[in-house]
Amino acid sequence: MPVLVITGTGTEVGKTVTTAAVAAAAVAAGRSVAVLKPAQTGVRPDERGDADEVARLAGTVTTLELARYPEPLAPATAARRAGLAPVRPHEVADAAAKLATEHDLVLVEGAGGLLVRFDDEGGTLADVARLLDAPVLVVASAGLGTLNTTELTARELRHRGLRLTGLVIGSWPSEADLASRCNLADLPKVADAPLLGALPSGAGACAPADFRAGAPSWLAPRLGGNWNVSAFAFAHAP
Template identity: 80%
Template sequence: MPVLVITGTGTEIGKTVTTAAVAAAALAAGRSVAVLKAAQTGVRPGERGDAEEVARLAGAVTTAELARYPEPLAPGTAAHRAGLAPVRPYRVAEAAQKLAAEHDLVLVEGAGGLLVRFDRAGGTLADAARLLGAPVLVVAPAGLGTLNTTELTARELRSREIELLGVVIGSWPADPGLADRCNVLDLPEVANAPLLGALPAAVGALAPAVFRSTAPTWLAPRLHGSWDAEAFRAREAPPAFG
């Protein structure tokens, strides 16, 4: 798995912090890591973007960013409004392949969901993943509404014959409600893919040293971690009804 594409089921669900956790766990396992942000929106020149945030939390990763647009919009819309060149899926694939030649693992982080448009022609992160032949990790929220968006994302990946590696819950609440707890069981079912981790809420606010040392405990062995899905389900899922 030299390249892993990381997408969310939407925005503000913990995708960047999850990317940082995957990077930190891989670094702890002795792998060299690069992080490629396909398109950064809502950040002006000189401000810290998602790739830099991953490096701050995870440590010694190589970072790359293909394009930056000032307005917090879909990349294609933001590029058009700014009068700047859009990102094309083939450029994402080429940049990831170049980084993969020099690193053990390249993490390609998208913007928002899988089908958010990069350009006016409709290019998306899914197109880049298909060009790369790379698996996709889906970051999903824990609560109400996540099952629909997760299943739609999983179905779209399979319709394009793109491997869905698994699902990570991007922010697990300290006091989970019934919907959160039920979704521990339902998320892997609707995605037809394993649950590969759950990040506690607000871990992005941890000191970097603490984040790096703890990150492997939030992720399954497939992502170089020690998180046990069965133990998590036994602890967090509700008891059987009836």
């Protein structure tokens, strides 16, 4: 897959760390990787954004950020309040397509969930995936409440005729509760898509060398790793 769109079921589910893990596994396999962040919000011009964090953790990757807005809001709202031009889905798709001519893998990391708006016309990451005809990876949380948001995201993808390549749990707790352990079986059912990884809680705080060494063990072979969902589910069976 030359382009992979990565979205979350909401904010703070581990989307950036998952993007970094997919990038690190690809780099370890000898692939050239680019990470595209269409809109970064809530970050000052002199601060590091999500794409910078992916590069810090994953290693040698190309990064591109199309727009940055100071307030931590949805991109359309943040752009409007800052008096800045919004990002349009066709601009994101064009940038990703160009990067794909120069790299083996392009990761497009959205902001928040699938339908967070880029502009006041309602353009979203789903529109970007459609323009690129690219598969979508959904990052979900582990615990109580995740089944609803995951199923809604999966349904919307299919309603739009988009390909859901699978799910990754963005932060697996060191001491998983009953809901989290049951969700290992239930998440693939509600999404009708495979579970392709689970990142340990706090993975983003690892030293970069440790993160790169660990990334393949957190992701299934479809994402360039060696994680085994059956073994993981057996080890955490409720």
